[in-house]
Amino acid sequence: MIAVGLKTKSFRPLTIIKFLFLFVGQALFDLFFLSHAYPPTSRRTLRKRRGGGGGGEMGSFGRLARRAVETEAPVMVKMQELLRGNKDVMSLAQGVVYWQPPEAAMNKIKEIVWEPSISKYGSDDGLPELREALLEKLRRENKLTKSSIMVTSGANQAFVNVVLTLCDAGDAVVMFAPYYFNSYMSFQMTGVTDILVGASNPETLHPDVDWLEKVLQENNPIPKLVSVVNPGNPSGAFIPKPMLERISELCRNAGAWLVVDNTYEYFMYDGMEHYCLEGNHIVNLFSFSKAYGMMGWRVGYIAHPNEADGLHAQLLKVQDNIPICASIIGQRLALYALEAGPEWIRERVRDLVKNRELLMEAMSPLGKDSVKGGEGAIYLWAKLPEKCSDDFEVVRWLANKHGVAVIPGSASGGPGYIRVSFGGLKESDTRLAAERLRRGLQELVSEGMVQ
Template sequence: MSGVRPTPVNPRYAATIAPPVMEARRWIDGVSFPEDRPLINLSQAAPVAPPPEPLRQAMAEALLTVPESHLYGPVLGLPVLRAELAIQWSTGYGGVIRPDQVAVTAGCNQAFTSTLSTLAGAGDAVILPTPWYFNHKMWLDMEGVEAKLLPTGDDLLPNPEEAETLICDRTRAIILVSPNNPGGVEYPAALLRAFYDLAKRHGLALILDETYRDFHSQTGAPHDLFTDPDWDETLIHLYSFSKAYRLTGHRVGAVMASPTRLIEVEKFLDTVAICPPQIGQIGALWGMRHLGDWLAGERLEILRRRDALVSGFQRLPGWQLLGCGAYFAYAKHPFSQPSDQVAQRLVHDAGILVLPGTMFGPAKDQGGNGQAEATLRIAFANADAEGLSDVVDRLAQLST
């Protein structure tokens, strides 16, 4: 009806980018792919296969025989799952994590949003390396929290000394992801320790997202931060069950932080979701207790796919892998066009869907260093070695 005033939209939401994976999917709407060159979708880091059958059977049995699985559960998660996480993380990291330092969330994104909300509000600031994980940046933008961007070079590793220059009286936290999304790089233990010491020295939180820890190329603990008896005064650890046990649709993640912090996190969780999904938690617990060998095999398969892609890129002139690990490769392309145009060109010219670096960092006209326009993220874990060989072949056929 003309003359009717539209309902308002929060201007911070209006200024936030659209969900990148959904945006990329629109690029393939109406596009036909020939039978001999079907679409290879490497845009999203999500397992496409269901969980192992024994895990599905355990979840189905709970659905049928455990009446309380249909009810609201504890806001911070099932006590038995919190306790199992505390036990296994204490063993794996060589530190002491108590159940009251663990909360279960409806996915790792909720683990991030809930903890960040207890730390910072509109007008506050956090330090965020680029390339960033886009949902982290989106949440900061929607909440009005300034992201003080920490550029990285071709090694994709953030520099603690440069980070220290960004700290001001509004800074509340440093955010790291390792193994990194989107870069695939694994932050060395010494680098994580340096950032931990920096955060501790300035009274900041270090939010460390380790969603992809199960696919680290090194065995053993990726860092020693949990060995500090007062780790929870500085470190906030985030985890996801989505990749480890293929539980993406069941939304199960975790936060490890101080009990005082989790009291505040509980307020967020109760307001947003009331409790994490019960069946997903039951599946996560069963997986932790019974699928250690299976998960070890999954890790080796991901490492084989990583090696296949690294080998393949060695025969691609003009391309450069900046990082490759866990679920992701981050590559410099050889084309003169910016990465958002290159990514859309790949759909039509190669039948490949990847995400452009412009979804993970600032463009030059936004103060970026040009890395965003020059790079692409490849979610290689979604293709087997044969499929990745096909990816390389298709890229090799493109003209610069």
Template sequence: MDRPTGTLVGFSSSGSKRITSLEESSLVTQYLETYGTNVTFNLTMGTPFWSPCESVQQAIIQSCSLPETYRYGATSGISQLQVELGKRLDRKFASSCASEVMICAGSNQGFLNILLCLCNPGDQIILFRPYYFSHYTACLLAGLEPVVVHTDSDFLPPPQSLKITDKTKLVVVVSPGNPSGRVVGVDLMRCLYQLCSQKGVWLLIDEAYEHFTFDGAESNSFSATDGVINLYTFSKSHSLAGLRVGYFCYPHYLRKHMLEIQDTIATHACHLAQRAALAAINNCSDDWIRQQVQQGIVPRREIFWQVVSRYHTCKADGGFFFFVPLPKNVSSYQAVDYLMKHYGILVFPGDLFGMSNYLRVSYGSLSSLEETRKAAMNLKMALDTLWDGME
């Protein structure tokens, strides 16, 4: 039978309304497609420079020969990994978190699961500016209204500025922040929790960069309890970004609905990725991660701080980012284009995070200190030119 030709009447190529609202977020892919082959220094990557432990790589190889790798499994994740993650959370919170653990295909998928479980279309979700762009996008995909609240001059969320209404369902805190790199301290987190609890609003704490803290900053120690959900990933600390494995812990009474959503979206996280995560948590201790951070991330951070501190940049105490201000007459899109064309540096525009006169500079994935110094020097020349007035 011949394929139909000509124009099909009645079919729209414009896409759904939710898709047409996502143009800002799709710029991430557009930048990589436009500039990717000509990049000298890619300062966009949200991953560390190290490779997974040898035991993780061996676990991946061994998983290929296991029959269960190719079959359906438990929706929440393989039992061994759930048990080990439960133990880890008990140690982290210095008590039994008494919560369910769900393993997902990266924390972005986990975030969407949580939105779909807790929220109805039209509900409001509070995000703090600068926000993580995938969180903003997920809200739109779920038919929710992201309400963006300004942080203070140090990029920390002031509780008194929360605009909680009858439509507010969830407050999202990312600590350490992406793109700000700021750690929300225990006292401030407690204030946010108490306010949410009083208003009957959920608090979601995204701790993707929990292992990356500096200058005595401490990441969140609030356990998942009624009204709180904690979200994590293996992408950063264990460098498993490509395998897409994350997890979150949540109150037991949500289990039925969480399982229904997970089963519909992903069925379960990839077995091979889960086996790799199990090997990572069993063989790559927190001490190993701290050593990697101290020996690798800290010197990279210092090299870049010597450059970005000249431009009124807030000193991040977490993650591996700096959120660098631009002159008021230079948009982040202009700056990205200029840095790429003239200096071979690819960074993300602040507009992706809700702030137009900034650039997010990520130094964690640079392969060596020599490459780090070269990238920092190129960035210095580029920023000097921007602040002096582009040619």
């Protein structure tokens, strides 16, 4: 016999030729086709899936994308884990407001909730009537007359849309510390690995514009995008108009985009007034979350230059692959909320002034020069004592021992600091939280983190 397993005891010549042809044919297929169809890594994976490779190694299954793994963990998820099961903790952590959307707007939502259109898809870039109302708002309040609108599922998604549309993997971008942590994460997650973080003035928390000028002139590659939040999150600082105009001019001259997050446009104090800049290189972001108490409804919008050739079409590609469209019922609520007008918001923002004062007083144990911000938005930014500079441990200690939660500054590129929000509680509850914070910081300064 010639081959084991064959039932015949003898072979015809033709049978042997067929057998050799099949064997050689398979070998040639593996040699030539696989070497061209699969790169070396893919060939190794293919062998492992066939059972080869040895050592019980896996293929690509089970391996996660580096851009996701290397992205910073969401600080708010960490805070939720820290506070889980501890119902007595009062939160000065998350950037929220205590009020609900306008009552008249909510009543209108009750009337339309069963309309068939509420459960269907809408236009990718937003309901036409909402976009028209927003264009009018931009013209009237923000003095933006050359912008197009895209409605998104909040300002965070608006920022992701912009990054995916304007930046390629490996591009350079610019931020200023302390930065908004979700913006930093968005860059990481979309493959933007060259994130240039500039310092801010330690007294004012304003961006170092001289540093920016140098970076835009000397960095190779030239940064594709510069990101600022005004007024700031987490800093609570407000960039003066002449300074932002200089930043805009530097970006325009360098061929870089300027993306301005205006989420807190109505949250201005001490007589300061918000403003927006317009230009073919400027993208403005806005949100309904804080102004109208619509955090959970997830509605924001992008105002981008309508003269930027092809920009809207590219944004639509991203939009169609993330939410398709923002929540229809959320968009309808946003439309009705606009009817309440900016004075409805400002009336509530004025009530936050007392909250700000209570918390600034509560942080007095850190020293007057250690507490910054509060010019706009809903945040104070405070430096911890040198002997207790591990900000996340301080945050954990304040929550567990003193029953008050704040955000660690390291999440925003500011280790050794904490962010305190004065928007989420009514004045009566803010008083209680402020007293807890004051006792905790007093103990921290005098005795350290005593357990």
